[in-house]
Amino acid sequence: MPVSETVVLGKSVAIFHPDLVNLYGCVVGDETKIGAFVEIQKNASIGARCKISSHTFVCEGVVIADEVFVGHGVMFINDRFPRATTEEGGLQTEVDWQVEQTFVGERASIGSNATIVAGVRLGVGSMVGAGAVVTKDVDDYAIVAGVPARVIGDTRKRS
Secondary structure: OOEOOOOEEOOOOEEOOHHHOEEOOOEEOOOOEEOOOOEEOOOOEEOOOOEEOOOOEEOOOEEEOOOOEEOOOOEEOOOOOOOOEOOOOOEOOHHHOOOOOEEEOOOOEEOOOOEEOOOOEEOOOOEEOOOOEEOOOEOOOEEEEOOOOEEEEEHHHOO
């Protein structure tokens, strides 16, 4: 099921290797490009003119605004306290946990191998360094890097 019938694709979306992706129940905006080995789950939304690079995982509850760059191997998380089983020992189902929403603002950029923890907001024009682990909200235009990610600059002050 590389691209499910439940996916809503905007105009001129480019999926370069449709047999090597897993998209279901999501929305992808106009002119967005999606690389190989990307998974975008149900109830996730990708804006227009985004680039989602290979090996990226966009889980349920993630909203990515327009013109966002997502580097290779970026991982989004939608549950801060994941468990395989319930207190009684049965396998968890969707009713046993609650999706935490994550939002990525317009023109943000996320470097390769970054991890975005559930429930955070990445601000407009913000930049996440490669390999960063984002555990808190990132202000508009902030540049963050490290584990955990910390502010190291401002995208408006680049030389």
